[in-house]
Amino acid sequence: MKAYHENRLYHSTLPFSCDYSHNLNFLAHWHNDLELMYVCEGSIRMGINLESRVLHKGDMAFCSSGDIHYYDSSDCESTILLLIFNPQLIGSPGGWPKDVRLTSPFITAGDTNTAAGIQLLSRASQLILQLNQESEAQLPQHELFITGMLYELCGMILRHLPCEPADQKKDKRRMTSMKIMQAVLDYLETHYSSMITLEDAAKQADMSLFYFSRFFKSTTGMSFISYLNHIRVNKAEEMLLNTDKSIIDIALDCGFTNVRTFNRVFKQFRHNTPSSLR
Structure with a gap:
């Protein structure tokens, strides 16, 4: 689970992935890549920039380039299909969409009571499932089929979802706020091993x-200290699994002041103790 800015790595020459995920938890992060999430079963909470929703079976959410977003499966059970791709595949390597903004990133059955909205949900869900099939089957020319369906999917989003023209002043304020938050998340990722306080981050x-x-x-869906502890526990878990360092050294390296606090926070997030990984 990565926080902050995520540089997407793909397992093929095509900058595209489409995978199922169960009960996904993922800290607030952002990337230039476009991300579409489709709820196959159950419910999941998702936050995008300053808006969050609990999404249910059949609902979708679309992250434009640079949107800060997170997934929270606390007290929820879900199976989702997560589609992520570089906007260069639809001719916009610098980010997408260009000259408009979606009024809301969420596409839900409750909000789409128009014929156009119902058509979007129906066709988009078909396309997402077909994209997953093409990605898994790897048949000849699958890259062309995938690229073509991505163009159709993005075209449908712009045609059927409420959009507003890019407002330079409004976008500048929004981008300023998001860049501030992006800088803070990067700061936490870099300095998690130090004694960082809420006051430090506010400054x-x-x-x-x-x-x-x-x-x-x-923006992140959790308090400052909870977010910071998530980063620290993630780092500690990596070290427990991949190094021979002692538990006390790992605790101190990850920003915890003592082993007792480390054990308590680790158990809170992982439901077991650090020593259980050894």
């Missing part, structure tokens, strides 16, 4: 403590 964002705390939670 990094040049915001008041009160405003930053609310802004951080609305």
Whole structure:
């Protein structure tokens, strides 16, 4: 599970992936790649920028380039199909969409009561499943089929979803806020082993403590300390599995002040103790 800015790595020459995931939890992050999530079964909470929704079977969400987004399966059970691809595949290597913004990134049955909305959900779900089949089967010329379906999918999103023209002033304010948050997430990823406080992060964002705390939670879906501890536990888990370092050294290397706190936080997030991985 990566936080902050994710540089997508693909397992083929085609910058595209389409995979099923069960009960996905993923910290707030962003990338230039486009991401479409389709709920196959159950429910899952997803946050995109400052908006979050609990999505149910048949619902979708679309992340444009640079959108900060997270997945939270706490108290939920779900199977989702996650489609991620580089916008160069639809002729927009710098990011997509270009001159408009989606009014909302969420595509749900409750919101799409028009004929166009129903058509979008129906056809988009078909395309997503076909894209997964092409990706898995790897038949001759599958790259052409995948690229063609991605063009159709993105064309349908722009045709049928409410959009608004890019507002330079509004977009500038939004991008400024997102860049501030991106910088903070990068800061936490780089300095997680240090004693970072909420005050330190607020100073990094040049915001008041009160405003930053609310802004951080609305963007990431969790409190500052919970997000930081998630990063630390992820790093500690990697070290427990891949190094011979002692548990106390790992705890200190990952920013915990003592083993007792490390054990408590690790068990809170992983439901077992660090020593159980040894």
